[in-house]
Amino acid sequence: MTIAFFSCQTYEQPFLAAANSNHRHELTFFSEALTADTVQLAAGQQAICVFVNDQLNRSILTALASLGIRLVALRCIGYNQVDVPAAKEFGIRILRVPAYSPHSVAEHAAALLLSLNRKTYLAYQRTNQHDFRLDGLMGFDLFGKRIGVIGTGKIGAAFARIMLGFGCRVLAHDKMRSAVLQQLGVEYLPLNELLAEADVISLHCPLTPETHHLINAAAGYSIHPPCWMPLKAAGWAPWESMYTNWRTISSTPTGQKNPCPTPI
Secondary structure, rough: OOOEEEOOOOHHEEEHHHHHOOOOOOEEEEEOOOOOOOHHOOOOOOEEEEEOOOOOOOOHHHHHHHHHOOEEEEEEOOOOOOOOOHHOOOOEEEOOOOOOOHHHHHOOOHHHHHHHHHHHHHHHHHHHHHOOOOOOOOOOHHHHOOEEEEEEOOHHHHHHHHHHHHHOEEEEEOOOOOOOHHOOEEEEOOOHHHHHOOOOEEEEOOOOOOOOOOOOOHHHOOOOOEEEOOOOOOOOOHHHHHHHHHHHHHOOOOOOOOOOOOEO
16 A cells, blocks of 8 residues: 655654554655645555644545545544544545553653753753752652642543652542542542642643633632643643733732743
């Protein structure tokens, strides 16, 4: 089979070639994303493989069908960029990755939290300039802190286990509660209670119309100061309005200023 790969970077190509060693498909790699301007690159191919930012709307699928493409494989879990009804109409089969390494994403979220807390990025910059002062590099112990995990699917569950390993008290919110996590000591709470109690909030839920701007300006009033929020993706929070909202809060009931959580 002849397969064209769009948005394919050089670091991916050795892995794809190795996976193809026993199949002998003809692979063509394009660094360009799949758009209306690049769809003609698929001419002469039997299938294409795309990534998260490649366009698969009706017009693109129409063009692919006219080129004889009958199979589109996604190198990602999400398929929100695919016009599925149009694909069915044109007889184009869509494949996706059901899951991949939730631990790598969870560990990266933990790395972001540690970088935010322990200022490792700032310490690295300073030492490169032979500046070994500790001023402004103080963090806090995660041990005993309340970590809020919104979304306890595979990635959220992996992150929760990592935080339990740090000796944290893990609070969670999800439509579907995990009995396994509860046995490990994770406490499920309504969202407003989690926001009010958590010292750290980590989001691990899919971006859907229901979760869009889940953490919004109104929710910001519930978050207790200070609160840390390492983010792995965008779309759950309208940051501009949230910063504006937090700046207008004169004080909390205790008389303290309510600082806006810092996203990474």
